[in-house]
Amino acid sequence: MEVERVQAVASALMTAETIPTDFIRPEKERPAITTYQGPAPDIPTIDLSLPDRDSVVRAIAKASEEWGIFQVVNHGIPAELISRLQVAGKHFFDLPAEEKEAYAKPPGSQSVEGYGTRVSKDVNGKRTWNDHLFHKVWPPSTINYRFWPTNPPNYREVNEEYTKHMREVVDKLFLCLSLGLDLEESAMREAVGGEELQYNLKINYYPPCPRPDLALGVAAHTDLSTLTILVPNDVPGLQVLKDGRWIDAKYIPNALIVHIGDQIEILSNGLYKAVHHRSTVNKERARMSWPVFLEPPEERVVGPLPQLLSPESPPKYKAKKFKDYMYCKLNKLPQ
Numbered sequence: 201m202e203v204e205r206v207q208a209v210a211s212a213l214m215t216a217e218t219i220p221t222d223f224i225r226p227e228k229e230r231p232a233i234t235t236y237q238g239p240a241p242d243i244p245t246i247d248l249s250l251p252d253r254d255s256v257v258r259a260i261a262k263a264s265e266e267w268g269i270f271q272v273v274n275h276g277i278p279a280e281l282i283s284r285l286q287v288a289g290k291h292f293f294d295l296p297a298e299e300k301e302a303y304a305k306p307p308g309s310q311s312v313e314g315y316g317t318r319v320s321k322d323v324n325g326k327r328t329w330n331d332h333l334f335h336k337v338w339p340p341s342t343i344n345y346r347f348w349p350t351n352p353p354n355y356r357e358v359n360e361e362y363t364k365h366m367r368e369v370v371d372k373l374f375l376c377l378s379l380g381l382d383l384e385e386s387a388m389r390e391a392v393g394g395e396e397l398q399y400n401l402k403i404n405y406y407p408p409c410p411r412p413d414l415a416l417g418v419a420a421h422t423d424l425s426t427l428t429i430l431v432p433n434d435v436p437g438l439q440v441l442k443d444g445r446w447i448d449a450k451y452i453p454n455a456l457i458v459h460i461g462d463q464i465e466i467l468s469n470g471l472y473k474a475v476h477h478r479s480t481v482n483k484e485r486a487r488m489s490w491p492v493f494l495e496p497p498e499e500r501v502v503g504p505l506p507q508l509l510s511p512e513s514p515p516k517y518k519a520k521k522f523k524d525y526m527y528c529k530l531n532k533l534p535q
């Protein structure tokens with residue numbers, strides 16, 4: 201079956217004043233109605249370069265307990281590399297449709313890898329205003345270069361360089377998250393697979409939308425990952441649910457946005473919270489984002505860490521293989 205790309209829908213609607221009903225969210229989800237308009241606190245911003253490690257650990261633990269999301273600055277990934285990553289990703293989405301289709305997710309594939317558009321409608325029977333490209337970037341044994349664009353020619357080099365730097369940031373974040381719960385430095389990282397932790401890169405492309413008040417780029421969800429580390433372009437759109445209100449994430453050039461995912465909430469027995477988030481879209485400009493989902497290997501069993509359990513703190517989550525967790529979440533079955 202030919203998949204209708206949202207980029208093509210958007211191009212055909214350039215001067216339209218409405219969008220197909222498939223994309224019109226129910227009122228309880230519409231950004232124009234549900235975005236909090238009052239003064240709201242900003243998502244915490246943490247400077248990873250501070251020499252006082254304890255204060256970085258405390259800030260990360262507090263943000264993970266209270267928000268489930270934070271932005272990091274001075275993280276060590278060069279600004280020019282982030283910019284090259286963004287130029288390469290945008291170049292891919294600017295290619296003619298046939299060139300992008302060469303990377304399409306094969307029909308019937310069980311993997312998320314490839315150029316894709318979510319066709320299955322969600323519980324409301326609605327679609328999201330988004331096309332994407334998914335491919336693994338680490339560890340090397342998991343990579344399938346068939347899904348890495350060869351145009352632009354520097355796509356591979358830039359993505360490999362970004363991943364190399366990203367791995368250092370990830371190690372630091374897991375260390376801080378462990379110390380923040382008085383665990384051994386390596387506790388969290390080992391629990392999610394150590395060297396086998398998988399890095400899945402997604403590029404989200406949200407074309408300009410004639411009715412951004414009615415549509416969503418990505419509907420509200422928590423990530424099934426351990427952590428997700430995202431860079432956006434400068435078109436705002438990420439929103440997080442905090443104390444029952446949808447709040448806009450402030451755009452900080454070159455910051456990394458760190459989301460706590462379900463697996464860290466489970467490991468921490470609920471002390472760290474997976475963040476509910478969604479993406480809105482823009483009338484004039486394409487929004488893009490580059491999340492890297494850090495996922496345990498499929499066979500890895502993830503459950504609350506025994507060090508955090510006691511008769512007063514019994515386990516709040518079942519321990520299960522990551523592949524079984526994924527299956528239940530993707531098929532909307534109870535965990």
Ligand SMILES: O=C(O)CCC(=O)C(=O)O
Nearest residue numbers: 404418438478479489491
């Ligand atoms: O684009 C964003 O800011 C959010 C993306 C997201 O939540 C996702 O791809 O799952």
